[in-house]
Amino acid sequence: MSKYKDTLHEGWLTKSPPTKRLWKGRWRRRWFALHPGDLPQQYILAYYTDRSCRKLKGVIDLDHCDQVDIGFKFEDKKVKFDYLFAIKTQPRTYYLAADTEAELKSWVKCICDVCGLKATNEDDDGIQFIEEKSQSTTPIEIHNTLQQKHILESP
Numbered sequence: 001m002s003k004y005k006d007t008l009h010e011g012w013l014t015k016s017p018p019t020k021r022l023w024k025g026r027w028r029r030r031w032f033a034l035h036p037g038d039l040p041q042q043y044i045l046a047y048y049t050d051r052s053c054r055k056l057k058g059v060i061d062l063d064h065c066d067q068v069d070i071g072f073k074f075e076d077k078k079v080k081f082d083y084l085f086a087i088k089t090q091p092r093t094y095y096l097a098a099d100t101e102a103e104l105k106s107w108v109k110c111i112c113d114v115c116g117l118k119a120t121n122e123d124d125d126g127i128q129f130i131e132e133k134s135q136s137t138t139p140i141e142i143h144n145t146l147q148q149k150h151i152l153e154s155p
Contacts (some may be wrong), residue, residue, distance in 0.1 A: 008043075009034040009110040011103060014081065015047060016074075016095035027079055027097070030057060034110055037061070043114040045087070064089040065115045070108055087111065 010033040017025025030047040037044045045060040046053075065087055072084035072095070081097035083104040098104040111117075 014097040
């Protein structure tokens with residue numbers, strides 16, 4: 001369990017390497033915990049090597065979250081992920097894979113709630129699109145079999 005008493009959501013996700021090494025780097029399974037940061041209205045997504053949260057591996061500052069994309073699939077020679085979403089921040093885009101569709105939806109809902117993302121559209125499956133808070137941007141296109149269906153962006 002997370003060492004933070006105010007943890008809003010936590011669980012296992014598989015994290016991509018940085019975008020430049022997406023096809024060469026190793027995807028790593030990490031324990032993620034979403035909780036308030038040190039400043040008012042700040043939220044961070046911390047990730048650890050294991051569920052005990054003893055070794056912090058990194059932090060995603062959701063204050064810098066510009067967009068959340070869902071509906072990706074990723075497959076290469078070594079790995080395959082069917083429930084993938086992306087958190088786009090100013091310094092980096094993080095690709096995270098959940099084990100199930102329910103976990104994917106739960107993570108995306110929690111992240112969108114704390115980032116103040118608002119729904120602007122809905123498809124036939126009930127998946128919502130979110131509009132970006134700053135100027136409109138085109139989602140990142142990635143080669144190979146990474147596919148994007150839905151776009152979530154901040155208002």
